[in-house]
Amino acid sequence: MTPRRKRMVLVLSAVAGVAIAATLGLKAFQENILYYYSPTQIASGEITFDDRRIRVGGLVVDGSVQREMGELGVVFDVTDELESVTVAYDGILPNLFREGQGIIAHGRFDDDGIFIADQILAKHDENYMAPEVKESLREAEWQRRQRELREQQEYSGPGEDY
């Protein structure tokens, strides 16, 4: 082996060694790296959080947001489509907070199983769109639904004549 080849092997094995160490390390601490838990993970009881402050993440359920009159307080449900968690929060909500939007709540559960958050973070998705495009997408979606409805009616139409 030439000295150069030897150095090449040395460098590559150093990188490989660190890569393996990093992979194992990250695997071992998988749970600690998780930035937030989903409602399903919480419902399954796979994590013990006792009194620990944790983060819960999911989508804000449509129509679940209730604001207390004259106060900043807000109560809403967070879901991952399977399970849901009720979150209570008293403070200023971020710009991107809205129904259907992904959020992460930081806080702890009270005795009634309600998650008392002291911080709400809005999770942004990776889509960027102009408002007109969003509007036309919504329009297209609406027309598609209308067409489906019409087709269903036409399909069941003759049946009602009997």
Add this chain to the structure above:
Amino acid sequence: MMDWFSEFLYMDGFAVWVWSAFGVSALVMGLMVWLVIRRHREALRLVRRYHSDGGSR
């Protein structure tokens, strides 16, 4: 014209954020240019001094 401009500056209410993000970027990048060009000039000066001293350094 003025309306368009003040609306442009207003940035939908995100003025502080948008302008400070662009401001920080311009500032840091300007600083990078200044430091790098100065460093190159100084290196040239170093070489010049070294050779005019007859290589005493």
Add this chain to the structure above:
Amino acid sequence: MGKESWRWFHRFGSPPHVYGLADRMVPWFAILGLACLLTATVWGLAFAPPDYEQGDGFRMIYVHVPAAWLSLFVYVLLALASAIGLIWRMKVAHAVAIAAAPLGAAFTFLSLATGSIWGQPMWGTWWTWDPRLTSQLILLFLYIGFIVLNRAFQDQRSGDRASALLGVVGVVNVPIIHFSVDWWHSLHQPATIAKFGAPSIDTAMLIPLLVMALGYKLFFAWLLLRQLQAELLQRERRAAWTKALVTGPGGTVK
């Protein structure tokens, strides 16, 4: 590889050749880079449509994303240069790595700073220990560690080898940063453009972003060459070629 391509490779090992090449390329990178930056700034701020959710706040993408992309690109370049320097004992490669490090650190800082300015109004926090943010912060420390290690030795060659080893193994962090948003639950959104499938961004928003990214790359290339020239001058101040560079035809110092 044939003999011809090796000769090409070895010419990059010659400091005077690289110095002269850089001198010829610098004006192009500088002019084109600044032109792209200016065009994309005006385009992105005034002419790209606002986002349906973030309004005009999304325009911060035009300084955040190019800085973040470049911070990773520069690190890969640094690691490759370090590896070439270690394996082929090429002095110019070590000089490239140390020339790139402060620039990479600056872009990493910019990605963190602009991300923080975006995060406060959009997410609701300046900083959080999210996997993407944390791994990007580690990248900044890798750059700083590289610079400190390189300068920590009396002997330039020892410094070069020590820092190069750190630079090479640190490349493991690059895929971690990129895939952190897919591997773990994360606050940071997944990739919009650098992914399989079509980018999930309007073309009218994407084009100025790409122009801006090109501008950042050219800007970096410009400064990298100047940094490299300064590094080569410092390292080779005793060499005949630097003397020829600063002395006129009569042998007097300019």
